[in-house]
Amino acid sequence: QQQVKQSPQSLIVQKGGIPIINCAYENTAFDYFPWYQQFPGKGPALLIAIRPDVSEKKEGRFTISFNKSAKQFSLHIMDSQPGDSATYFCAPALNDYKLSFGAGTTVTVRA
Amino acid sequence: ETGVTQTPRHLVMGMTNKKSLKCEQHLGHNAMYWYKQSAKKPLELMFVYNFKEQTENNSVPSRFSPECPNSSHLFLHLHTLQPEDSALYLCASSPRTFQETQYFGPGTRLLVL
Numbered sequence: 001q002q003q004v005k006q007s008p009q010s011l012i013v014q015k016g017g018i019p020i021i022n023c024a025y026e027n028t029a030f031d032y033f034p035w036y037q038q039f040p041g042k043g044p045a046l047l048i049a050i051r052p053d054v055s056e057k058k059e060g061r062f063t064i065s066f067n068k069s070a071k072q073f074s075l076h077i078m079d080s081q082p083g084d085s086a087t088y089f090c091a092p093a094l095n096d097y098k099l100s101f102g103a104g105t106t107v108t109v110r111a
Numbered sequence: 112e113t114g115v116t117q118t119p120r121h122l123v124m125g126m127t128n129k130k131s132l133k134c135e136q137h138l139g140h141n142a143m144y145w146y147k148q149s150a151k152k153p154l155e156l157m158f159v160y161n162f163k164e165q166t167e168n169n170s171v172p173s174r175f176s177p178e179c180p181n182s183s184h185l186f187l188h189l190h191t192l193q194p195e196d197s198a199l200y201l202c203a204s205s206p207r208t209f210q211e212t213q214y215f216g217p218g219t220r221l222l223v224l
């Protein structure tokens with residue numbers, strides 16, 4: 001059941017810093033690797049995602065790095081802002097839709 | 112932001128009560144999902160519906176009974192729940208299954224006494 005391990009559980013950075021969140025998985029059948037962002041009182045929202053044939057993807061200030069051989073992928077938030085303070089989940093998926101969520105990382109960006 | 116709505120937002124029920132959670136999506140999607148988010152476990156997929164047909168039941172106890180009368184509405188009927196069922200229940204939708212992006216509602220916070 002513990003297919004996905006996310007770390008750290010929480011982290012605090014100063015504005016402009018680069019929080020990095022890691023996700024390790026066991027199931028080599030996962031075919032889609034998204035990160036979701038959740039604000040208090042809201043449901044998770046897709047932030048960025050990557051396919052296993054690509055090693056890195058950037059969308060705005062968010063970057064995913066993917067290491068297939070190590071079965072890990074990570075989220076980097078460049079030039080972090082207080083508005084990025086949220087909980088982030090990795091959720092590797094089978095057949096694109098069957099998401100397996102990590103435990104979540106609470107990121108706090110201090111002004 | 113308001114593409115997926117859930118009601119009620121908060122619910123308190125006793126173990127002998129029967130209640131229902133409602134989810135409605137305004138996105139024209141054909142797949143809908145129920146998830147459970149509890150303090151002690153990661154977000155868990157419970158049920159998947161595609162074109163009103165249930166395609167996935169992730170070993171959910173029978174005290175949770177889903178219903179999908181059409182592609183826009185999804186219900187979760189609750190009866191004889193246990194305190195450990197207290198959690199945030201999230202609904203999501205996607206254009207179809209085998210489609211990456213799922214859009215989540217805000218959830219119903221359930222407390223079972």
